[in-house]
Amino acid sequence: xxxxxxxxxFAVNRGGARAVFDFSGGVLPPGAALARASxxxxxxxxxxxxxxxxxxxxFDRDPVTGAxxxxxxxxxxxxTLARSTDWSxxxxxxxxxxxxxxxxxxxxxxxxxxxxxxxxxxGFTAGQAVSLSAIASERGGSAKRYLLLVIGAAPSFSxxxxxxxxxxxxxxxxxxxxxxxxxxxxxxxxxCVASATPVATAAxxxxxxxxxxxxxx
Numbered sequence: 001x002x003x004x005x006x007x008x009x010f011a012v013n014r015g016g017a018r019a020v021f022d023f024s025g026g027v028l029p030p031g032a033a034l035a036r037a038s039x040x041x042x043x044x045x046x047x048x049x050x051x052x053x054x055x056x057x058x059f060d061r062d063p064v065t066g067a068x069x070x071x072x073x074x075x076x077x078x079x080t081l082a083r084s085t086d087w088s089x090x091x092x093x094x095x096x097x098x099x100x101x102x103x104x105x106x107x108x109x110x111x112x113x114x115x116x117x118x119x120x121x122x123g124f125t126a127g128q129a130v131s132l133s134a135i136a137s138e139r140g141g142s143a144k145r146y147l148l149l150v151i152g153a154a155p156s157f158s159x160x161x162x163x164x165x166x167x168x169x170x171x172x173x174x175x176x177x178x179x180x181x182x183x184x185x186x187x188x189x190x191x192c193v194a195s196a197t198p199v200a201t202a203a204x205x206x207x208x209x210x211x212x213x214x215x216x217x
Contacts, residue, residue, distance in 0.1 A: 042061075123202065124157075173216065
């Protein structure tokens with residue numbers, strides 16, 4: 001995620017006059033305005049990721065300490081996944097598991113346990129960076145599983161592009177052809193992110209999330 005953070009404050013010199021914008025109070029200072037076409041997210045004081053309405057400033061906080069980090073501004077981005085908050089929807093093809101809105105539950109079937117796009121394919125554009133992210137946590141009493149995020153493969157990428165996350169610690173245990181990291185998301189959950197840049201423009205890529213028994217591919 002590429003973002004600009006204006007910390008407790010900054011100053012702008014214009015025509016010899018010095019305008020000071022103070023963000024330490026967690027609100028926009030007089031003379032400052034913000035416009036954003038849609039809702040967006042940030043960390044709140046409890047360390048949880050929360051949604052903020054369109055045209056409302058996001059004052060981001062440290063997910064561990066709760067300390068105010070300042071005004072969060074990000075470049076425009078497009079979510080290409082429909083129904084990305086409801087895996088139970090028919091848009092997602094389920095293999096070896098069932099899904100409610102926020103929980104993936106393995107069946108006893110052998111083989112892979114995954115959700116992937118069932119309707120339409122994702123097309124990537126050469127040189128245009130993409131990220132796949134999911135907020136996930138382990139479920140108490142369940143067998144140990146790792147989260148595997150699959151962005152794509154050839155021809156858009158030079159090789160299979162994936163990352164595996166340990167949802168107990170947030171560690172990236174394996175990755176291929178991408179950069180990956182996990183960030184605290186509150187309540188024991190992690191924001192898992194894998195990012196890569198396609199080398200060729202192509203359709204036919206299929207995003208997938210898999211419950212992996214191994215920490216390696």
